[in-house]
Amino acid sequence: MWARELAVSAPGKVILHGEHAVVLGKVALAVALDLRTFLRLRPGAEGRLSVSLPGVGVRRSWDTPSLRALRGRIAADGDESKSPSIEQLDALREFAGIAAGASAPDSLATLAFLYMCLAVSAKYGDVPSVDIVVWSELPTGAGLGSSAAYAVCLAAALLMLCGAISCPLQEGQSTARWTEEELTLINSWAFRGEQVIHGNPSGVDNAVGTWGGALRYQAGKITPLKRVPTLRILLTNTKVPRSTKVLVAGVKEKILKFPAIMNPVLDSIDAISQECQSVLEAMPANPSPEHYPVLEEFFDINQHHLNVLGVGHPSLDRLCQVTASHSLHSKLTGAGGGGCGITLLPPDTSPLAVEAAKQDLCACGFECWETKIGAPGVTLHSCSSLSAQVLHALAQS
Numbered sequence: 603m604w605a606r607e608l609a610v611s612a613p614g615k616v617i618l619h620g621e622h623a624v625v626l627g628k629v630a631l632a633v634a635l636d637l638r639t640f641l642r643l644r645p646g647a648e649g650r651l652s653v654s655l656p657g658v659g660v661r662r663s664w665d666t667p668s669l670r671a672l673r674g675r676i677a678a679d680g681d682e683s684k685s686p687s688i689e690q691l692d693a694l695r696e697f698a699g700i701a702a703g704a705s706a707p708d709s710l711a712t713l714a715f716l717y718m719c720l721a722v723s724a725k726y727g728d729v730p731s732v733d734i735v736v737w738s739e740l741p742t743g744a745g746l747g748s749s750a751a752y753a754v755c756l757a758a759a760l761l762m763l764c765g766a767i768s769c770p771l772q773e774g775q776s777t778a779r780w781t782e783e784e785l786t787l788i789n790s791w792a793f794r795g796e797q798v799i800h801g802n803p804s805g806v807d808n809a810v811g812t813w814g815g816a817l818r819y820q821a822g823k824i825t826p827l828k829r830v831p832t833l834r835i836l837l838t839n840t841k842v843p844r845s846t847k848v849l850v851a852g853v854k855e856k857i858l859k860f861p862a863i864m865n866p867v868l869d870s871i872d873a874i875s876q877e878c879q880s881v882l883e884a885m886p887a888n889p890s891p892e893h894y895p896v897l898e899e900f901f902d903i904n905q906h907h908l909n910v911l912g913v914g915h916p917s918l919d920r921l922c923q924v925t926a927s928h929s930l931h932s933k934l935t936g937a938g939g940g941g942c943g944i945t946l947l948p949p950d951t952s953p954l955a956v957e958a959a960k961q962d963l964c965a966c967g968f969e970c971w972e973t974k975i976g977a978p979g980v981t982l983h984s985c986s987s988l989s990a991q992v993l994h995a996l997a998q999s
Protein backbone atom coordinates (compact mmCIF):
# COMPACT_ATOMS: atom_id res chain seq x y z
CA MET A 603 0.00 0.00 0.00
CA TRP A 604 2.84 2.39 0.78
CA ALA A 605 4.07 2.38 -2.78
CA ARG A 606 1.05 4.53 -3.71
CA GLU A 607 -0.59 7.67 -2.53
CA LEU A 608 -4.17 7.15 -1.46
CA ALA A 609 -7.06 9.41 -0.56
CA VAL A 610 -10.14 8.87 1.56
CA SER A 611 -13.23 11.02 1.08
CA ALA A 612 -16.50 11.42 2.99
CA PRO A 613 -19.58 13.51 2.20
CA GLY A 614 -21.18 16.30 4.19
CA LYS A 615 -24.86 16.03 5.00
CA VAL A 616 -28.12 17.88 5.06
CA ILE A 617 -30.60 17.14 7.82
CA LEU A 618 -34.11 17.36 6.38
CA HIS A 619 -35.79 17.02 9.80
CA GLY A 620 -34.85 16.10 13.35
CA GLU A 621 -31.74 18.17 14.16
CA HIS A 622 -31.35 18.65 17.93
CA ALA A 623 -34.32 16.37 18.70
CA VAL A 624 -32.12 13.48 17.48
CA VAL A 625 -29.63 14.18 20.29
CA LEU A 626 -32.50 13.33 22.67
CA GLY A 627 -33.41 10.06 20.97
CA LYS A 628 -35.94 11.34 18.39
CA VAL A 629 -35.96 10.43 14.68
CA ALA A 630 -33.89 12.39 12.14
CA LEU A 631 -33.89 12.16 8.35
CA ALA A 632 -30.57 13.02 6.76
CA VAL A 633 -29.07 12.86 3.28
CA ALA A 634 -25.48 12.92 2.02
CA LEU A 635 -24.40 15.98 0.05
CA ASP A 636 -22.33 16.18 -3.11
CA LEU A 637 -19.69 18.19 -1.22
CA ARG A 638 -16.89 16.12 0.30
CA THR A 639 -13.86 16.18 2.58
CA PHE A 640 -10.68 14.57 1.19
CA LEU A 641 -7.80 13.13 3.20
CA ARG A 642 -4.57 12.31 1.37
CA LEU A 643 -2.10 9.76 2.74
CA ARG A 644 1.55 9.77 1.76
CA PRO A 645 4.48 7.84 3.23
CA GLY A 646 6.18 10.27 5.65
CA ALA A 647 9.72 10.85 6.90
CA GLU A 648 10.83 7.89 9.06
CA GLY A 649 9.60 8.21 12.63
CA ARG A 650 7.30 11.18 12.01
CA LEU A 651 3.58 11.76 11.81
CA SER A 652 2.65 15.00 10.03
CA VAL A 653 -0.72 16.58 9.48
CA SER A 654 -1.84 19.58 7.48
CA LEU A 655 -5.40 20.93 7.84
CA PRO A 656 -5.54 24.00 5.60
CA GLY A 657 -9.25 24.63 6.30
CA VAL A 658 -8.45 25.43 9.94
CA GLY A 659 -4.83 26.64 9.56
CA VAL A 660 -3.08 23.66 11.17
CA ARG A 661 0.29 22.23 10.16
CA ARG A 662 1.87 20.01 12.79
CA SER A 663 4.39 17.20 12.97
CA TRP A 664 5.26 14.87 15.85
CA ASP A 665 7.89 12.16 16.32
CA THR A 666 6.47 8.70 16.84
CA PRO A 667 8.43 7.82 20.04
CA SER A 668 6.86 10.76 21.91
CA LEU A 669 3.41 9.86 20.56
CA ARG A 670 3.97 6.29 21.72
CA ALA A 671 4.87 7.53 25.20
CA LEU A 672 1.70 9.62 25.30
CA ARG A 673 -0.35 6.69 24.02
CA GLY A 674 0.24 4.84 27.29
CA ARG A 675 -1.58 7.63 29.13
CA ILE A 676 -4.44 7.72 26.62
CA ALA A 677 -4.96 3.96 26.70
CA ALA A 678 -4.61 3.68 30.47
CA ASP A 679 -8.13 4.50 31.54
CA GLY A 680 -10.09 3.74 28.43
CA ASP A 681 -11.76 0.67 27.07
CA GLU A 682 -12.83 0.70 23.45
CA SER A 683 -16.43 1.71 23.93
CA LYS A 684 -15.70 4.56 26.33
CA SER A 685 -16.05 8.20 25.30
CA PRO A 686 -12.91 10.34 25.46
CA SER A 687 -12.40 11.22 29.12
CA ILE A 688 -11.58 14.69 30.47
CA GLU A 689 -8.22 13.37 31.73
CA GLN A 690 -7.31 11.96 28.31
CA LEU A 691 -8.20 15.19 26.54
CA ASP A 692 -6.29 17.26 29.13
CA ALA A 693 -3.18 15.10 28.53
CA LEU A 694 -3.49 15.66 24.77
CA ARG A 695 -3.98 19.41 25.17
CA GLU A 696 -0.90 19.66 27.34
CA PHE A 697 1.13 17.65 24.78
CA ALA A 698 -0.07 19.78 21.85
CA GLY A 699 0.18 23.12 23.68
CA ILE A 700 -3.57 23.77 23.48
CA ALA A 701 -4.99 25.93 26.28
CA ALA A 702 -7.61 24.35 28.56
CA GLY A 703 -11.09 25.13 27.25
CA ALA A 704 -9.81 26.30 23.83
CA SER A 705 -12.63 25.76 21.35
CA ALA A 706 -11.28 27.43 18.20
CA PRO A 707 -11.52 25.25 15.05
CA ASP A 708 -7.76 24.60 14.90
CA SER A 709 -7.61 23.47 18.56
CA LEU A 710 -10.59 21.11 18.22
CA ALA A 711 -9.34 19.68 14.92
CA THR A 712 -5.85 19.04 16.36
CA LEU A 713 -7.29 17.49 19.52
CA ALA A 714 -9.60 15.19 17.52
CA PHE A 715 -6.68 14.17 15.29
CA LEU A 716 -4.39 13.32 18.21
CA TYR A 717 -7.12 11.54 20.14
CA MET A 718 -8.06 9.35 17.19
CA CYS A 719 -4.44 8.56 16.26
CA LEU A 720 -3.56 7.51 19.77
CA ALA A 721 -6.80 5.72 20.64
CA VAL A 722 -6.81 3.76 17.36
CA SER A 723 -3.12 2.83 17.64
CA ALA A 724 -3.53 1.87 21.33
CA LYS A 725 -6.08 -0.69 20.20
CA TYR A 726 -4.75 -1.84 16.84
CA GLY A 727 -1.01 -1.08 16.80
CA ASP A 728 1.31 1.66 15.55
CA VAL A 729 0.33 4.18 12.89
CA PRO A 730 3.24 4.11 10.40
CA SER A 731 5.21 7.26 9.48
CA VAL A 732 2.79 9.19 7.34
CA ASP A 733 1.96 12.64 5.94
CA ILE A 734 -1.73 13.46 6.14
CA VAL A 735 -3.48 16.38 4.43
CA VAL A 736 -7.21 17.04 4.87
CA TRP A 737 -8.99 19.45 2.57
CA SER A 738 -12.72 20.02 2.26
CA GLU A 739 -15.27 21.34 -0.20
CA LEU A 740 -17.54 21.92 2.81
CA PRO A 741 -17.69 25.19 4.69
CA THR A 742 -16.44 24.63 8.25
CA GLY A 743 -18.98 25.06 11.05
CA ALA A 744 -21.95 25.88 8.80
CA GLY A 745 -24.31 23.00 9.54
CA LEU A 746 -23.28 20.69 6.70
CA GLY A 747 -21.49 18.11 8.82
CA SER A 748 -17.90 19.25 8.24
CA SER A 749 -16.81 17.88 11.62
CA ALA A 750 -18.31 14.46 10.88
CA ALA A 751 -16.83 14.28 7.36
CA TYR A 752 -13.43 15.09 8.93
CA ALA A 753 -13.89 12.45 11.65
CA VAL A 754 -15.05 9.79 9.16
CA CYS A 755 -12.03 10.40 6.89
CA LEU A 756 -9.67 10.24 9.87
CA ALA A 757 -11.27 7.06 11.22
CA ALA A 758 -11.11 5.26 7.87
CA ALA A 759 -7.53 6.35 7.16
CA LEU A 760 -6.18 5.52 10.63
CA LEU A 761 -7.96 2.17 10.87
CA MET A 762 -6.57 1.25 7.45
CA LEU A 763 -3.05 2.38 8.40
CA CYS A 764 -3.14 0.23 11.56
CA GLY A 765 -4.48 -2.76 9.63
CA ALA A 766 -7.82 -2.86 11.50
CA ILE A 767 -9.66 -2.64 8.17
CA SER A 768 -8.52 -3.66 4.69
CA CYS A 769 -7.19 -1.51 1.88
CA PRO A 770 -9.94 -2.46 -0.60
CA LEU A 771 -8.44 -0.65 -3.61
CA GLN A 772 -7.05 -3.13 -6.14
CA GLU A 773 -4.23 -2.20 -8.53
CA GLY A 774 -5.72 -0.26 -11.45
CA GLN A 775 -8.96 0.62 -9.61
CA SER A 776 -9.80 4.28 -9.08
CA THR A 777 -12.25 3.97 -6.16
CA ALA A 778 -13.32 1.32 -3.69
CA ARG A 779 -15.53 1.00 -0.62
CA TRP A 780 -15.26 -1.01 2.55
CA THR A 781 -17.50 -3.90 3.67
CA GLU A 782 -20.54 -3.27 5.92
CA GLU A 783 -18.60 -4.64 8.88
CA GLU A 784 -15.68 -2.31 8.20
CA LEU A 785 -18.06 0.63 7.72
CA THR A 786 -19.57 -0.13 11.13
CA LEU A 787 -16.08 0.08 12.69
CA ILE A 788 -15.28 3.32 10.81
CA ASN A 789 -18.58 4.82 11.98
CA SER A 790 -17.96 3.93 15.62
CA TRP A 791 -14.50 5.57 15.61
CA ALA A 792 -15.78 8.61 13.73
CA PHE A 793 -18.37 9.00 16.48
CA ARG A 794 -15.55 9.26 19.01
CA GLY A 795 -13.90 11.95 16.90
CA GLU A 796 -17.23 13.80 16.87
CA GLN A 797 -17.37 13.47 20.66
CA VAL A 798 -14.06 15.36 20.90
CA ILE A 799 -15.40 18.15 18.67
CA HIS A 800 -19.08 18.29 19.72
CA GLY A 801 -19.24 17.07 23.28
CA ASN A 802 -22.55 15.22 22.91
CA PRO A 803 -23.24 14.21 19.29
CA SER A 804 -26.19 12.03 18.33
CA GLY A 805 -24.13 10.18 15.71
CA VAL A 806 -26.40 11.07 12.77
CA ASP A 807 -23.76 13.14 10.96
CA ASN A 808 -21.02 10.48 11.07
CA ALA A 809 -23.58 7.84 10.04
CA VAL A 810 -24.38 9.79 6.86
CA GLY A 811 -20.69 10.50 6.25
CA THR A 812 -19.99 6.77 6.52
CA TRP A 813 -22.95 5.25 4.66
CA GLY A 814 -23.98 8.10 2.37
CA GLY A 815 -27.37 8.07 0.62
CA ALA A 816 -30.47 8.97 2.63
CA LEU A 817 -31.21 7.54 6.03
CA ARG A 818 -33.38 7.56 9.09
CA TYR A 819 -31.44 7.75 12.34
CA GLN A 820 -32.69 7.15 15.86
CA ALA A 821 -30.65 6.39 18.97
CA GLY A 822 -27.83 4.79 17.00
CA LYS A 823 -30.16 2.79 14.72
CA ILE A 824 -29.45 3.52 11.05
CA THR A 825 -32.09 2.65 8.47
CA PRO A 826 -31.56 3.55 4.80
CA LEU A 827 -34.71 5.13 3.32
CA LYS A 828 -36.50 2.69 1.00
CA ARG A 829 -36.83 5.22 -1.74
CA VAL A 830 -35.80 8.82 -2.07
CA PRO A 831 -37.28 10.93 -4.83
CA THR A 832 -35.12 13.39 -6.70
CA LEU A 833 -35.51 16.56 -4.67
CA ARG A 834 -34.16 19.89 -5.86
CA ILE A 835 -32.72 21.75 -2.91
CA LEU A 836 -31.19 25.19 -2.69
CA LEU A 837 -28.56 25.45 0.01
CA THR A 838 -27.85 28.88 1.51
CA ASN A 839 -24.95 29.68 3.81
CA THR A 840 -25.74 32.75 5.92
CA LYS A 841 -22.00 32.78 6.79
CA VAL A 842 -22.88 33.51 10.41
CA PRO A 843 -20.39 31.41 12.41
CA ARG A 844 -21.64 29.17 15.19
CA SER A 845 -20.58 26.15 17.18
CA THR A 846 -22.63 22.95 17.20
CA LYS A 847 -21.30 22.13 20.67
CA VAL A 848 -22.57 25.42 22.13
CA LEU A 849 -25.99 25.15 20.43
CA VAL A 850 -26.55 21.56 21.53
CA ALA A 851 -25.66 22.55 25.12
CA GLY A 852 -28.13 25.48 24.92
CA VAL A 853 -31.00 23.21 23.88
CA LYS A 854 -30.24 20.83 26.75
CA GLU A 855 -30.37 23.72 29.21
CA LYS A 856 -33.72 24.90 27.86
CA ILE A 857 -35.24 21.43 28.13
CA LEU A 858 -34.02 21.08 31.71
CA LYS A 859 -35.48 24.48 32.53
CA PHE A 860 -38.90 23.97 30.88
CA PRO A 861 -39.40 20.22 30.38
CA ALA A 862 -43.21 20.36 30.18
CA ILE A 863 -43.02 23.03 27.49
CA MET A 864 -40.10 21.70 25.48
CA ASN A 865 -40.75 17.95 25.42
CA PRO A 866 -43.94 18.31 23.31
CA VAL A 867 -41.90 20.32 20.79
CA LEU A 868 -39.39 17.48 20.54
CA ASP A 869 -42.25 14.99 20.12
CA SER A 870 -43.71 17.11 17.34
CA ILE A 871 -40.33 17.24 15.54
CA ASP A 872 -40.17 13.45 15.88
CA ALA A 873 -43.63 13.19 14.30
CA ILE A 874 -42.58 15.47 11.43
CA SER A 875 -39.56 13.25 10.69
CA GLN A 876 -41.74 10.14 10.70
CA GLU A 877 -44.49 11.68 8.55
CA CYS A 878 -41.90 13.05 6.14
CA GLN A 879 -40.31 9.61 5.81
CA SER A 880 -43.70 8.11 4.88
CA VAL A 881 -44.36 10.87 2.37
CA LEU A 882 -40.91 10.54 0.75
CA GLU A 883 -41.11 6.76 0.52
CA ALA A 884 -44.55 6.96 -1.09
CA MET A 885 -43.49 9.56 -3.69
CA PRO A 886 -42.60 8.58 -7.25
CA ALA A 887 -38.92 8.83 -8.25
CA ASN A 888 -39.60 12.10 -10.08
CA PRO A 889 -42.32 13.78 -8.06
CA SER A 890 -44.71 16.24 -9.62
CA PRO A 891 -45.63 19.63 -8.12
CA GLU A 892 -48.69 18.35 -6.23
CA HIS A 893 -46.40 16.26 -3.97
CA TYR A 894 -44.62 19.32 -2.62
CA PRO A 895 -47.11 21.32 -0.49
CA VAL A 896 -46.98 18.80 2.37
CA LEU A 897 -43.16 18.80 2.35
CA GLU A 898 -43.25 22.61 2.36
CA GLU A 899 -45.59 22.65 5.36
CA PHE A 900 -43.27 20.31 7.24
CA PHE A 901 -40.40 22.73 6.57
CA ASP A 902 -42.43 25.69 7.87
CA ILE A 903 -43.62 23.94 11.04
CA ASN A 904 -40.18 22.56 11.89
CA GLN A 905 -38.53 25.93 11.36
CA HIS A 906 -40.90 27.39 13.98
CA HIS A 907 -40.10 24.53 16.35
CA LEU A 908 -36.37 25.07 15.95
CA ASN A 909 -36.88 28.73 16.81
CA VAL A 910 -38.73 27.64 19.96
CA LEU A 911 -35.74 25.44 20.88
CA GLY A 912 -33.63 28.60 20.68
CA VAL A 913 -31.45 27.68 17.70
CA GLY A 914 -32.79 30.25 15.24
CA HIS A 915 -30.95 33.40 14.22
CA PRO A 916 -31.98 36.70 12.59
CA SER A 917 -29.98 35.67 9.49
CA LEU A 918 -32.06 32.49 9.22
CA ASP A 919 -35.31 34.49 9.67
CA ARG A 920 -34.14 36.71 6.83
CA LEU A 921 -33.36 33.66 4.67
CA CYS A 922 -36.89 32.31 5.25
CA GLN A 923 -38.51 35.70 4.56
CA VAL A 924 -36.57 36.22 1.33
CA THR A 925 -37.44 32.79 -0.04
CA ALA A 926 -41.08 33.16 1.10
CA SER A 927 -41.29 36.34 -0.99
CA HIS A 928 -40.63 34.03 -3.98
CA SER A 929 -43.20 31.47 -2.69
CA LEU A 930 -40.42 29.09 -1.58
CA HIS A 931 -40.18 27.36 1.80
CA SER A 932 -37.02 27.05 3.90
CA LYS A 933 -35.71 25.80 7.21
CA LEU A 934 -32.35 25.81 8.94
CA THR A 935 -30.31 22.63 8.67
CA GLY A 936 -27.78 21.25 11.15
CA ALA A 937 -27.30 22.99 14.46
CA GLY A 938 -28.69 26.41 13.43
CA GLY A 939 -27.67 29.65 15.16
CA GLY A 940 -26.55 30.88 11.70
CA GLY A 941 -24.88 28.47 9.29
CA CYS A 942 -26.98 27.01 6.49
CA GLY A 943 -30.63 26.82 5.50
CA ILE A 944 -32.31 24.62 2.89
CA THR A 945 -35.04 25.64 0.47
CA LEU A 946 -37.25 23.24 -1.47
CA LEU A 947 -37.45 23.91 -5.20
CA PRO A 948 -40.61 22.24 -6.57
CA PRO A 949 -40.29 21.14 -10.20
CA ASP A 950 -42.71 23.83 -11.41
CA THR A 951 -40.56 26.65 -9.97
CA SER A 952 -39.54 28.74 -12.93
CA PRO A 953 -35.79 29.18 -13.52
CA LEU A 954 -36.43 32.93 -13.34
CA ALA A 955 -37.96 32.60 -9.84
CA VAL A 956 -34.98 30.51 -8.66
CA GLU A 957 -32.57 33.06 -10.12
CA ALA A 958 -34.44 35.96 -8.50
CA ALA A 959 -34.46 34.20 -5.10
CA LYS A 960 -30.72 33.49 -5.39
CA GLN A 961 -30.00 37.13 -6.25
CA ASP A 962 -31.98 38.38 -3.26
CA LEU A 963 -30.20 35.91 -0.97
CA CYS A 964 -26.80 36.98 -2.29
CA ALA A 965 -27.80 40.62 -1.75
CA CYS A 966 -28.14 39.73 1.97
CA GLY A 967 -24.47 38.64 1.92
CA PHE A 968 -25.39 34.94 1.78
CA GLU A 969 -23.92 32.36 -0.55
CA CYS A 970 -26.23 29.87 -2.25
CA TRP A 971 -26.02 26.98 -4.61
CA GLU A 972 -28.19 24.15 -5.85
CA THR A 973 -27.23 20.74 -4.63
CA LYS A 974 -27.66 17.07 -5.36
CA ILE A 975 -28.45 14.77 -2.46
CA GLY A 976 -27.77 11.10 -1.83
CA ALA A 977 -24.00 11.05 -2.47
CA PRO A 978 -21.93 7.92 -1.68
CA GLY A 979 -20.45 7.48 1.77
CA VAL A 980 -16.80 7.09 2.77
CA THR A 981 -14.72 6.07 -0.24
CA LEU A 982 -11.09 5.14 -0.91
CA HIS A 983 -9.52 6.69 -4.03
CA SER A 984 -6.29 6.34 -5.94
CA CYS A 985 -4.90 9.87 -5.95
CA SER A 986 -4.54 9.85 -9.72
CA SER A 987 -8.32 9.51 -10.06
CA LEU A 988 -9.13 12.68 -8.08
CA SER A 989 -10.34 15.75 -9.96
CA ALA A 990 -7.80 18.39 -10.94
CA GLN A 991 -9.41 20.82 -8.48
CA VAL A 992 -9.04 18.44 -5.51
CA LEU A 993 -5.49 17.49 -6.50
CA HIS A 994 -4.55 21.13 -6.78
CA ALA A 995 -6.04 21.96 -3.37
CA LEU A 996 -4.24 19.02 -1.72
CA ALA A 997 -0.96 19.95 -3.39
CA GLN A 998 -1.19 23.53 -2.09
CA SER A 999 -1.47 22.35 1.51
Ligand SMILES: Nc1ncnc2c1ncn2[C@@H]1O[C@H](COP(=O)(O)OP(=O)(O)OP(=O)(O)O)[C@@H](O)[C@H]1O
Pocket residue numbers: 639655656657658706707708709710711712736737738741742743744745746747748749750752799800807844845846847935936937938
Ligand atom coordinates in the same frame (compact mmCIF):
# COMPACT_ATOMS: atom_id res chain seq x y z
N1 LIG B 1 -11.66 20.50 6.83
C1 LIG B 1 -11.48 20.41 8.14
N2 LIG B 1 -10.25 20.21 8.65
C2 LIG B 1 -10.08 20.13 9.99
N3 LIG B 1 -11.04 20.27 10.90
C3 LIG B 1 -12.28 20.48 10.46
C4 LIG B 1 -12.56 20.57 9.08
N4 LIG B 1 -13.88 20.79 8.94
C5 LIG B 1 -14.39 20.84 10.20
N5 LIG B 1 -13.43 20.66 11.12
C6 LIG B 1 -13.60 20.65 12.59
O1 LIG B 1 -14.99 20.66 12.87
C7 LIG B 1 -15.37 21.83 13.61
C8 LIG B 1 -16.72 22.34 13.13
O2 LIG B 1 -17.67 21.46 13.60
P1 LIG B 1 -19.16 21.87 13.92
O3 LIG B 1 -19.82 20.62 14.33
O4 LIG B 1 -19.21 23.04 14.86
O5 LIG B 1 -19.74 22.35 12.52
P2 LIG B 1 -20.30 21.48 11.30
O6 LIG B 1 -19.94 20.05 11.52
O7 LIG B 1 -19.79 22.11 10.05
O8 LIG B 1 -21.86 21.70 11.41
P3 LIG B 1 -23.02 20.69 11.94
O9 LIG B 1 -22.42 19.89 13.06
O10 LIG B 1 -24.12 21.59 12.43
O11 LIG B 1 -23.41 19.90 10.76
C9 LIG B 1 -14.26 22.83 13.36
O12 LIG B 1 -14.16 23.70 14.47
C10 LIG B 1 -13.03 21.92 13.21
O13 LIG B 1 -12.51 21.61 14.48
Ligand SMILES: C[C@@](O)(CCO)CC(=O)[O-]
Pocket residue numbers: 617620621622623624625745747800802803804805806807846850936937
Ligand atom coordinates in the same frame (compact mmCIF):
# COMPACT_ATOMS: atom_id res chain seq x y z
C1 LIG C 1 -27.65 19.61 16.07
C2 LIG C 1 -27.40 18.17 15.68
O1 LIG C 1 -28.62 17.44 15.86
C3 LIG C 1 -27.03 18.02 14.22
C4 LIG C 1 -25.78 18.74 13.81
O2 LIG C 1 -25.57 18.49 12.43
C5 LIG C 1 -26.33 17.60 16.59
C6 LIG C 1 -26.21 16.09 16.53
O3 LIG C 1 -27.12 15.42 16.08
O4 LIG C 1 -25.18 15.60 17.01
Ligand SMILES: [Mg+2]
Pocket residue numbers: 747748749750800807846
Ligand atom coordinates in the same frame (compact mmCIF):
# COMPACT_ATOMS: atom_id res chain seq x y z
MG1 LIG D 1 -20.55 18.98 13.26
